[in-house]
Amino acid sequence: MSNIDIEALRKHIGAKVVEEDIATAAPPRGMIVTFDRDEEAPREGEAIAPGWHRAYFVPMAQADRLGADGLPLDSDVLPEMPLPRRMFAGTKTTYHQPIRVGERLTRETELADIQLREGSTGVLIFTNVVARIIGPNGLALEEEARTAFRDEVKPGEKSGIPKRDAPPSDTSWERTITADPVSLFRYSALTFNPHRIHYDRPYAMEVEGYPGLVIHGPYSSQCLLDLARDNCGGRAIRTYEMRARAPLFDTAPFKVVGRTTEDGNGCELWALTPEGTIGMTAAATFA
Numbered sequence: 001m002s003n004i005d006i007e008a009l010r011k012h013i014g015a016k017v018v019e020e021d022i023a024t025a026a027p028p029r030g031m032i033v034t035f036d037r038d039e040e041a042p043r044e045g046e047a048i049a050p051g052w053h054r055a056y057f058v059p060m061a062q063a064d065r066l067g068a069d070g071l072p073l074d075s076d077v078l079p080e081m082p083l084p085r086r087m088f089a090g091t092k093t094t095y096h097q098p099i100r101v102g103e104r105l106t107r108e109t110e111l112a113d114i115q116l117r118e119g120s121t122g123v124l125i126f127t128n129v130v131a132r133i134i135g136p137n138g139l140a141l142e143e144e145a146r147t148a149f150r151d152e153v154k155p156g157e158k159s160g161i162p163k164r165d166a167p168p169s170d171t172s173w174e175r176t177i178t179a180d181p182v183s184l185f186r187y188s189a190l191t192f193n194p195h196r197i198h199y200d201r202p203y204a205m206e207v208e209g210y211p212g213l214v215i216h217g218p219y220s221s222q223c224l225l226d227l228a229r230d231n232c233g234g235r236a237i238r239t240y241e242m243r244a245r246a247p248l249f250d251t252a253p254f255k256v257v258g259r260t261t262e263d264g265n266g267c268e269l270w271a272l273t274p275e276g277t278i279g280m281t282a283a284a285t286f287a
Contacts, residue, residue, distance in 0.1 A: 027055030047098030088217025
């Protein structure tokens, strides 16, 4: 398949990092204005919304540890990868109890798996990282995040973008999202994400071969989470599972659509490309 020594990389499985942070009030306010939400920011002791935990425990690395794409060469529990490009592939999150403004938090992060795969766009390395956020009353959130690493694009080539099917035609909720460069920059700043594909247009287009700025996977995912909580009748989201199917770009608005499940205990969600095909799928259950 390739000359990548996957077994050497897999020796890092089980690596763990423990960090501490405080759920301060500023990041939720930043999320509200970045996503143009019509809601009050949570005050001391009040719960933050699902997905907003990404503004805490942000990755920080010295400048000399950053790669050409702006991201750390190795981060937390991940070793340095032989494939230079990376994309957010999906998450599976369980919300055990709310994270509240002012709480002291501990995050335990562990590398759960590394796999070598052959995809439609070439050789890929997939990593699975599990994070547990613990608050003063115990486990608050558990999340498994999947990242795909890809080979670099040769000069003059375009990045391979998979084509997906259209979503079901009987969705009940719909919202149009305009992710302009300012909102993408704001989200990068909130999450301290230095990945250049989200804010450096010449780099995204000329080096990585994309047609424009790439919308963060977690940004699109937050739009789906917001659509779910706006239509769940006030019920808390208990679980949320998302899979990225194709990248979205700032070149045109995109839509998020959804519907409740037949049993009424959850919902199905899709983020659509401007052409109407699936860019992201998600499912949530309600408490």
